[in-house]
Amino acid sequence: MSISNEVLLQAVKDFGTPLYIYDGDMVVQRYKELYDFIPWPKLKIHYAMKSNYNFELLKLLNDANASLDTVSPAEIMLALKAGFSKDRIIYTANNMTEEEVDCVQSLGVLMNLGSLSRLEKYGKKYPRSKICLRFNPDVVDGEHASLMTGGDLTKFGILLQDVDKVKEIIKKYDLTVVGIHEHTGSGLQKTESVFQSMKNVLKIATKDNFPDLEFVDFGGGFKVPYKPDEERVDYAAMGAEIVKIFSDFCKEYGKELAMYFEPGKYIVAESGYMLVEVNTIKDNNGRKIVGCNSGFPQLIRPMFYDAYHHIVNLSNQNGIEGEFDICGNICETGDRFAEARVINEIREGDILSIENAGAYCYSMGSVYNLRAMPAEAVYHNGEMKLVRRRLTNEQLIEQILGEVEV
Ligand SMILES: Cc1ncc(COP(=O)(O)O)c(C=O)c1O
Numbered sequence: 001m002s003i004s005n006e007v008l009l010q011a012v013k014d015f016g017t018p019l020y021i022y023d024g025d026m027v028v029q030r031y032k033e034l035y036d037f038i039p040w041p042k043l044k045i046h047y048a049m050k051s052n053y054n055f056e057l058l059k060l061l062n063d064a065n066a067s068l069d070t071v072s073p074a075e076i077m078l079a080l081k082a083g084f085s086k087d088r089i090i091y092t093a094n095n096m097t098e099e100e101v102d103c104v105q106s107l108g109v110l111m112n113l114g115s116l117s118r119l120e121k122y123g124k125k126y127p128r129s130k131i132c133l134r135f136n137p138d139v140v141d142g143e144h145a146s147l148m149t150g151g152d153l154t155k156f157g158i159l160l161q162d163v164d165k166v167k168e169i170i171k172k173y174d175l176t177v178v179g180i181h182e183h184t185g186s187g188l189q190k191t192e193s194v195f196q197s198m199k200n201v202l203k204i205a206t207k208d209n210f211p212d213l214e215f216v217d218f219g220g221g222f223k224v225p226y227k228p229d230e231e232r233v234d235y236a237a238m239g240a241e242i243v244k245i246f247s248d249f250c251k252e253y254g255k256e257l258a259m260y261f262e263p264g265k266y267i268v269a270e271s272g273y274m275l276v277e278v279n280t281i282k283d284n285n286g287r288k289i290v291g292c293n294s295g296f297p298q299l300i301r302p303m304f305y306d307a308y309h310h311i312v313n314l315s316n317q318n319g320i321e322g323e324f325d326i327c328g329n330i331c332e333t334g335d336r337f338a339e340a341r342v343i344n345e346i347r348e349g350d351i352l353s354i355e356n357a358g359a360y361c362y363s364m365g366s367v368y369n370l371r372a373m374p375a376e377a378v379y380h381n382g383e384m385k386l387v388r389r390r391l392t393n394e395q396l397i398e399q400i401l402g403e404v405e406v
Helices: 005-015 024-037 055-063 073-081 098-107 116-125 160-173 191-204 235-253 265-271 301-305 393-405
Strands: 019-023 043-048 067-070 089-091 110-113 130-136 176-181 215-217 258-261 272-284 287-292 311-313 321-327 336-344 351-355 375-380 383-388
Touching: 005 019, 005 272, 005 351, 005 375, 005 383, 019 024, 019 265, 024 043, 024 055, 024 235, 024 265, 024 375, 055 073, 055 265, 055 375, 055 383, 067 073, 073 089, 073 098, 098 110, 098 116, 110 116, 110 176, 116 130, 116 160, 130 160, 160 191, 191 235, 265 272, 301 336, 311 336
Parallel strands: 019 375, 043 067, 043 258, 067 089, 089 110, 110 130, 130 176, 176 215, 215 258, 287 321
Antiparallel strands: 019 272, 272 287, 272 351, 311 351, 321 336, 375 383
């Protein structure tokens, strides 16, 4: 399932470039299929909205009854506007401020606390509350060093060995721990890491330590293929093993608990395309350098994580293949979407489609060099709809002046 090249090209004609397009049907399908892959009666999928906070996609996921993983008060506020009820949202920010904690508390959203320091401060201010605790699973995995959130070198979660200190604070402030959480990393390379993280965290999630548990949340991180020849993980097999591990745990715990996951990438990555137009071609002593009308602030993963994004030349699909560096329009040498990429011949005026641009692309965007973020369109039920316009230069400047006045 994907959007045809003809439909993408028509959207370019209708809305111009640079343009993000998301396949809304695929987003809902990816969300729903996780329930088939992980057949646990009390499974709840909390979409990690940091990966893509497009309002139209949020509304589609809300219609599908999804839950959410959020990381800032503004994310919660946007989620509430999209229709999500507060009981379907978890708050897993790190290094929170007092102001932020108060805001989330007043919104009635369950807090997931990941440090002893924050737990102490929270307990003092909000004794007798229900909370979730984030532990560091002590497993290192992820698509890139910056995407590994387990192990000694990360800032995330409470160390498993500190469970007794946690218990002291909980007792002191009469807190009720309803959930235990871990997140190992994004784009987990080995399914074994998922199982190992589960086992590590479940070892401390005992009835003795935490008698009031309602759920255990095993985070996100499910990888998707970015390269055309990359194999898709067998999620049905992985889900069967997950259910076995959790079922054994629940028997020991003496209660059928809910199991949560928080995928972002899995749900939205493959649904997205960023469409750009080529405006300049240079031949630097045989090196073909392509310049287009977007740059790394609008899709940062290749520059930030060395991430591969497949690129298709939509307007010359039968052109002879050649090797091209595909660059942006930003004043930085590293402003590149692809290096030495073999692709159908690229000419000035061609439209390139940067694929798998649904997760951590628009949402990580900025207006560096003062170029407005692209417009966004959603394809759903056979219809393409522009859901967010690109700011004009005048609007961008108005926004900046507005910020100065504040
Ligand atoms: C706590 C937490 N949960 C879930 C996710 C989602 O990860 P992914 O998009 O790889 O599924 C992240 C992302 O890093 C995260 O930090």
